[in-house]
Amino acid sequence: MNDDFLTKFRKEPQPEFAAALYQRINNPMPTKSKHTALRFAALTLSLLAVLTAAILLWPSALAFAQGVVRQVGGYIFVQGGQPIDLKGSSGPIRVVKTLGSVSIQTIGNVPSAPNPSEAGKLAGFAVLSPSYLPAGYTAMSGWMVTSEDNSNVVTNGYKDTTNHFLIINQWKNSQGAMQTFAKGQIVNVTVRGQTGVWLPDTASGPAQKNALVWEQNGITYSLITDSLQLDELLKVADSLSQ
């Protein structure tokens, strides 16, 4: 008896079972999901409307609101609640993470440049590159240029030897489009002399994802990681240059 012996008993589920289960989870629930999403969207919009009204009509509410709602570049963050993507959009770039590897995959034709200079030509703005990376991190992608809300985003990624990742997004929000998100914790920080936010994930362990977001010269920057903490991300941010 060895590993091969023990694994040889694996088998595919019966097609009838797979099909029946697929029907069970896929048929009645999308309707419920849509209703739930709509309810959340309506609730969030109502909440934002009330908050906006409170800020306009009651100046002292502004101080309160600053701790709940934060705008950084093209993003509005609402503290607490369920995460809601009001647009319901799905991006063409994905971090593909298995239990033993991490990589970036693209859906459809996503232009990629070999360096930030070429990426900048594609995106129409000066793209920055980090001169500092945390120990063990190396590039895992080119500089991909995608369009989001009629403005361009440049994305590139790094990973370390234990398959942790760091993603850098640079978004020129020329059309004034906004994206609203709910986060459990929003911490004000200063990044490169600018006001930004640190978004630590409330989950811990391997599922953790943290982000540092700030705006500078009309570009919204976000560093997204599954392992790095604020101090390391600030070093990466400080090292960004053309």
Added chain:
Amino acid sequence: MVIKTNLTVWFGPTVSDEDFVDFYKAELPRIYNFFRYRVGDGPLAEDLTAQTFEKAWRSRARYRRDLSAFSTWLFTIARRVAQDHYRKPHQEIPLDEIANISADEMTEELAQQDADFARLSFLLAQLEDRDRELVALKYGGGLTNRAIARFTGLTESNVGVILHRTLQTLRSNWENDNYER
């Protein structure tokens, strides 16, 4: 199997309904085999597999918020489903019944394979619960020792040692024909 995490809307959904269907197709065999090794072959493994995916579907919004690796999240649910199953009082199915299910309709080779797996299931059932779970995660779910360590809170080397020892026990019992009915 790949795990997809939406990037450009990282702060929002990380898995669409379409993604979930892809995940379902890719992960179904791993979860199903995890349960086959965990509780034995047959309708029970299918039922627990179904429970896992139904729970995952119902709580997929939570996955969007907190987790990045879909299979990690799915196996976390599967482990909980298995634990809940063992907590509930349930009727044991006699081994003879398991071994004889639809034997008439099988080819000789398949019948032997099923008989062997029934025998293996019997031996697995004699193991400590933790050891059987490790075997199910490793050989049924196809997880690495490192991934199992993350799930269980054990160290990777500890997982390796336990699995090695468990394999020795299984081998010894198998060779000694320790298959009492």
